[in-house]
Amino acid sequence: MSSMSNLILDFGIDPSMLKFLGEGLQRPECILAEQDGTLWTADSRGGVVRLRHDGTQEIVTQRISEHFESAESEASRYLTGTLPNGLAFARNGDILISNFGTDRLEIMSRSGESKVLADSIDGEAIGKVNFVLRDSQDRIWITISTKIKNWMHALKPDLDDGYIARYVDGKFRIVASGFHFTNEIRMDAKEEYLYVAETTGGCISRMKVREDGSLGDREVFGPSSLGAGAWPDGIAFDSYGNLWGTCVYSDKLWAITPQGDLRVFLDEGDPVKVKALEEQFFAGSVTEEVLFATGRGVAPWMASVTFGGADLQTLYVGSLKGTRVPYLRAPIPGLPMVHWNDRRV
Numbered sequence: 001m002s003s004m005s006n007l008i009l010d011f012g013i014d015p016s017m018l019k020f021l022g023e024g025l026q027r028p029e030c031i032l033a034e035q036d037g038t039l040w041t042a043d044s045r046g047g048v049v050r051l052r053h054d055g056t057q058e059i060v061t062q063r064i065s066e067h068f069e070s071a072e073s074e075a076s077r078y079l080t081g082t083l084p085n086g087l088a089f090a091r092n093g094d095i096l097i098s099n100f101g102t103d104r105l106e107i108m109s110r111s112g113e114s115k116v117l118a119d120s121i122d123g124e125a126i127g128k129v130n131f132v133l134r135d136s137q138d139r140i141w142i143t144i145s146t147k148i149k150n151w152m153h154a155l156k157p158d159l160d161d162g163y164i165a166r167y168v169d170g171k172f173r174i175v176a177s178g179f180h181f182t183n184e185i186r187m188d189a190k191e192e193y194l195y196v197a198e199t200t201g202g203c204i205s206r207m208k209v210r211e212d213g214s215l216g217d218r219e220v221f222g223p224s225s226l227g228a229g230a231w232p233d234g235i236a237f238d239s240y241g242n243l244w245g246t247c248v249y250s251d252k253l254w255a256i257t258p259q260g261d262l263r264v265f266l267d268e269g270d271p272v273k274v275k276a277l278e279e280q281f282f283a284g285s286v287t288e289e290v291l292f293a294t295g296r297g298v299a300p301w302m303a304s305v306t307f308g309g310a311d312l313q314t315l316y317v318g319s320l321k322g323t324r325v326p327y328l329r330a331p332i333p334g335l336p337m338v339h340w341n342d343r344r345v
Helices: 271-283 288-293
Strands: 019-021 031-033 039-043 047-051 057-061 084-089 095-099 104-108 114-118 129-134 140-144 162-168 171-179 182-187 193-198 203-208 219-221 232-237 243-247 252-256 262-267 302-308 314-319 325-329
Touching: 031 084, 031 302, 031 314, 039 084, 039 314, 047 084, 084 129, 084 140, 095 129, 095 140, 104 129, 129 182, 140 171, 140 182, 162 182, 162 193, 193 232, 203 232, 243 302, 243 314, 252 302, 271 288
Parallel strands: 182 232, 232 302
Antiparallel strands: 019 325, 031 039, 039 047, 047 057, 084 095, 095 104, 104 114, 129 140, 140 162, 162 171, 182 193, 193 203, 203 219, 232 243, 243 252, 252 262, 302 314, 314 325
16 A cells, blocks of 8 residues: 555546447446557457457457357346356466356457366356456466356345355365355455455455465455445455445445545445345345346446556446446556566467
8 A cells, every 4th residue: 555645535426527438338247458458348249349449349259169049138138148257367368257157267369269167166066157366376266156046046145155266277176155146356466365245245355365375264344334235246456455346236336445444436326226126135035127127327237347548547347237338537546457467478
């Protein structure tokens, strides 16, 4: 953490001043940024979309043995088929894909050739593979939100079957469990702690990362609840040590300071619809009708935050229902991701 003042304390966002990149995107849940300004967004058509700031874009679809038909209804688009979710760059520039539809970790070249890295753990189905993270030691971490096939049935406050695994020697190994719908994970600047967005837990937790790659005890970072409609999804650090994040369904953009204080910058959810969903959630009986009624604003079903631009001071926002990527000038540069200084051969 810098000795300078924390610039997010006086920061605000005027939604009308946001800019947008891309068009016709489908489920741009996760965004990767490169130094030259290129963005890569996950896309439910089965791959990623390459976005450039000159306005050009192209979709790169996975060429893999199975073929998945595109679904018709809104709900089925989020429940079936191939659903590239979390993304990370491998050291050679290939794209690691945590596929929330096929329930496996995949890797795709930038031209689309794909293969499955793993789809089971200890001989059993792995569950809903949500996010993938590569650290500076080239370790690959993934999150499993739930073991329940239909993730909508896992939207309950008392279900903690989420876990974190590492990909080691061609296999997954569980390193921590007992999470409430494990979502995105990040490490701080020194990779001392692994931070976890627990979507149905309504909070961020963290664990000490030991030298051997094992994890310490779980503790809550920041508020024990991020407030009404608190379903944290994506997270990312800036260079000061603030942890930025989103709440899906309630469409919030927020940050937690190093001291654990919460700042909310955008709250675009429909209060009536968010309250209806929250009531069903705490009753353990979320329905498609009430769930899919939520989501509005600049990035409906706000899902992730990514720092990019040459100075890492452009903040991009991913979403599950949006068709464009909104972006803004952040008050503080982001913490460089491990791929930022990779040299590809």
